[in-house]
Structure formats: structure tokens, C-alpha cells
Amino acid sequence: MDRIADLAALLLRHGPESGMAGTAAPRLSLIRADRPTEPVPSVYEASLCLIAQGSKRVSLGDHSVVYDASRYLLVSVDLPLVGHVIDASPAAPYLCCKIDFDPAVLADLLVEEGAPSPKTDLPVLAVYPSDPDLIDAACRLVKLLDEPESISALAPLIEREILYRLLKGPHGPILRRMAAADSHLNQVSRAIAKIRSGFHEHLRVDAIAAAAGMSASSLHAHFKQITRMTPLQYQKQLRLQEARRLMLAEGANAGTASFAVGYESPSQFSREYRRLFGAPPARILSASRPARLMWRQSRLAPDNPPVATDRP
Numbered sequence: 298m299d300r301i302a303d304l305a306a307l308l309l310r311h312g313p314e315s316g317m318a319g320t321a322a323p324r325l326s327l328i329r330a331d332r333p334t335e336p337v338p339s340v341y342e343a344s345l346c347l348i349a350q351g352s353k354r355v356s357l358g359d360h361s362v363v364y365d366a367s368r369y370l371l372v373s374v375d376l377p378l379v380g381h382v383i384d385a386s387p388a389a390p391y392l393c394c395k396i397d398f399d400p401a402v403l404a405d406l407l408v409e410e411g412a413p414s415p416k417t418d419l420p421v422l423a424v425y426p427s428d429p430d431l432i433d434a435a436c437r438l439v440k441l442l443d444e445p446e447s448i449s450a451l452a453p454l455i456e457r458e459i460l461y462r463l464l465k466g467p468h469g470p471i472l473r474r475m476a477a478a479d480s481h482l483n484q485v486s487r488a489i490a491k492i493r494s495g496f497h498e499h500l501r502v503d504a505i506a507a508a509a510g511m512s513a514s515s516l517h518a519h520f521k522q523i524t525r526m527t528p529l530q531y532q533k534q535l536r537l538q539e540a541r542r543l544m545l546a547e548g549a550n551a552g553t554a555s556f557a558v559g560y561e562s563p564s565q566f567s568r569e570y571r572r573l574f575g576a577p578p579a580r581i582l583s584a585s586r587p588a589r590l591m592w593r594q595s596r597l598a599p600d601n602p603p604v605a606t607d608r609p
Contacts, residue, residue, distance in 0.1 A: 300432040301366050305349035307439040308392040317395075321445050322452045324397040325438060331390045336381040338573055339538060340493075343475070343486075344397045345459065346370040347435050351391030355380040357422050358525035364424045369431065371468050373421040373475050374482060375489045376524060377534045394435055402457050403476045406464060419471040421482070421523055428466065434459045481519040484509040488516055492528060496535040497559035502528060536560065537573050544578060551578035 312318065312327035319326050330351070341355070352365035356379045363383070364370045372378075385391035438455045441448050464472055474480045488509035492500070505528055506516040520528050540554040549557070555566035571577045 300429060300436055301349055301427070304347070304394070304432060304436050304439065305392050307436060307442075308349050308394060309390075311439060311442045312392065320442055322438060322441060322448050324399060324456060325452070326395040326397075327439070328393040328395065329390050330382045330385045331387045332382075332385055334382045334385075336379045338377065338379050338534060340375055340535065341372045341378050341380075342375050342397050344372050344395050345431070345463065346372070346393055346395050347432065349392040349394070350389055351382060351393075352384040353380060353382050353391065353393070355422070360420070360422065360525075362422065362424045367427050368424040369427060370422075370424050371463070371471075373468075373471050374486050374523060375493070376422060377526065377531060378422070394439060396435065396438070396456065396459060398460065399453075399456060400476065402453070403460050403464075403472065406457070406461055407473060407476050410464070419468060421471065423468065425467060428462065430462050431459060434462065481511075482523065484511050484516075485520050485523050488520060488528065489524075489531070492532050493535060496532050496539070497557070499559075500529055500532050533569060534573065537566075537570055540566070540570065540578075541574065554578070 308327055308329070311320070312329045315329055315331060317326055317328045336356075346364065347369050348365050350366060352363060354361055354363045355370065356362075357376055362370065365384070382391045434455055438452060438459075441452055441455075460472075463469070471482075474482045475486065477483055488505050488511070491505050491508040502513050502516070506513045509516055511519070517527060520526075520531070524531055526534075536558040540551075540558045540560075543549040543554040543557060544551065551567065551570075552563050555563050560566040567577055
């Protein structure tokens with residue numbers, strides 16, 4: 298566990314005072330929390346999340362997992378999760394690094410490997426016992442923030458090593474299916490990318506299905522199997538999360554935020570917002586300006602688009 302202590306020290310040095318922040322390494326984000334947090338819905342991109350201190354629970358529908366310094370989280374496709382930090386304090390803050398997967402590098406590794414993509418029933422959201430080699434690679438990646446001139450040359454090599462080690466681990470089959478062009482997991486990933494790129498527009502299932510290379514009925518069945526929701530429900534979560542960001546980070550009122558994300562009825566927006574977040578939009582707007590400013594500084598990762606901001 299010595300390398301876990303090293304990783305914690307690096308995250309304390311380079312991470313934000315609170316919340317999540319992007320870094321000079323494009324696919325690396327660092328997260329800190331000084332106290333347990335409330336459950337918050339958000340979209341997690343396909344990624345590896347390594348905790349150096351503290352613990353967190355994430356849920357996909359009725360399926361929940363807890364991870365900490367002894368177990369890492371692997372998300373194989375962009376998923377709408379509900380997460381909250383369950384172990385953190387000012388003396389021992391929650392510290393985590395998130396490493397997003399580069400699909401092109403993953404595909405290149407699979408071409409080099411040459412092995413067929415196996416069928417697998419492994420979950421797209423799962424935790425696995427800590428791997429010293431992954432922790433060591435994560436330490437080297439975060440440590441590059443001390444020498445920014447080396448990031449462009451060395452960060453891709455370390456990320457490639459991390460993906461290679463994941464492919465050789467117990468979750469290798471699910472990553473191979475994720476990269477296989479003809480797999481349902483890959484097709485649903487393409488559908489998700491299409492929805493996320495135009496979440497504020499009217500959802501056209503036939504266009505989403507075409508982008509995924511599936512029939513509408515097949516898309517609906519496999520999308521729900523993987524994400525625990527329909528494409529329309531997925532789009533709704535994206536809209537509501539972006540509206541929440543607009544109110545918290547930019548001080549937009551509920552009507553402006555609702556129209557900006559594609560709602561035509563403010564009353565429908567208010568109902569669905571309350572259903573997802575457990576409180577009406579007015580509660581967000583009643584927050585003090587300093588509180589909104591703190592949320593803006595701590596939650597927005599500079600290198601990520603708004604709806605892709607997640608909270609590992």
C-alpha cells in the first residue's frame with residue numbers, strides 16, 4: 298500500500314481544494330472532498346477511477362458498488378450514475394483520480410493483440426481488487442504534472458500502459474467487447490455519443506439507431522439493458538444535469554435554463570427536475586451567491602464539456 302500513500306500525497310499536492318478539476322493531462326481529472334456528500338446523478342464517462350483515500354458509493358438503477366483504496370472502479374461505457382462520497386473528513390479527505398479511456402488507443406492495442414472479442418456477461422459498472430501496477434502507473438501519470446513539458450510525450454505512453462494492464466486483467470473481456478465494432482456495447486456507446494452531442498434537440502430514435510448501426514427495436518432493448526434506462530430517459534438526465542449546471546455555475550433562472558436545454562414547458566421541467574434531484578429548481582436559485590461561486594470553482598473541469606462533467 299506504499300504506492301497508495303504516494304498517490305494520496307500527489308493528489309493532495311495537485312488536486313483541487315474541493316470538487317473535481319481537469320489537469321494538463323487531457324484525460325486525467327483529480328477529485329477531493331472534505332466531507333461526505335449527498336447522492337447526485339451525473340454521467341460518468343468510460344474510465345478508471347482510483348481512490349487513494351476515503352470511499353464512495355455509485356449506483357446504476359438498483360445496482361450499487363462501493364470502492365475505496367483497496368478496490369478500483371471501472372466504467373465501460375458512459376453511464377448515468379448516482380454517486381456520493383461516504384467516507385471523508387478535513388483530516389482525511391476523499392482523494393481520487395479519474396483516467397478516461399482513449400478509444401483509439403484501446404482499438405490499437407486490440408489490433409496488436411489480434412485476439413477475437415469474446416462474449417461476456419461482465420457488468421459495465423464494477424469494482425475490482427487494487428492492482429499495484431495500476432497504482433504505480435497512476436502515480437507516474439499524476440507526477441507528470443510536476444513537469445508539464447513532458448506531458449504530451451509521456452502521458453500517452455502511461456495511458457497506453459494502463460489500458461494494456463486493464464486488458465490483461467479480469468475485466469479484459471468487457472473492454473474487448475467495448476472496442477469491438479460489431480458488439481452491442483460498442484453500438485450503444487455510439488448511440489450515447491449521438492444523444493450527448495445533441496441532447497437539447499428533439500430525440501429522433503431513427504437517427505440514433507442509424508448512428509449506432511441498429512434497428513430502433515434493437516437499440517431500445519440493448520440500450521436499456523446496458524444503461525438501465527431508455528434513450529429518452531437518458532437524454533432527460535443529460536438535460537436536467539446541464540440545467541442544474543446553468544443555474545449553479547452561471548446563475549440562470551429556471552425558465553432560461555429549461556429552454557436552453559430543450560424543454561418547452563417550464564412546469565414539466567420543474568416536475569422532472571424535482572423528481573431527479575429531490576428538490577425544485579427554486580431551491581438552487583435560493584442558494585447564496587458565494588455558495589454558487591464555490592460550486593462553480595469546485596465542480597467544473599476546465600477540459601470537459603458541461604454535460605460530460607462527472608463526479609467520480
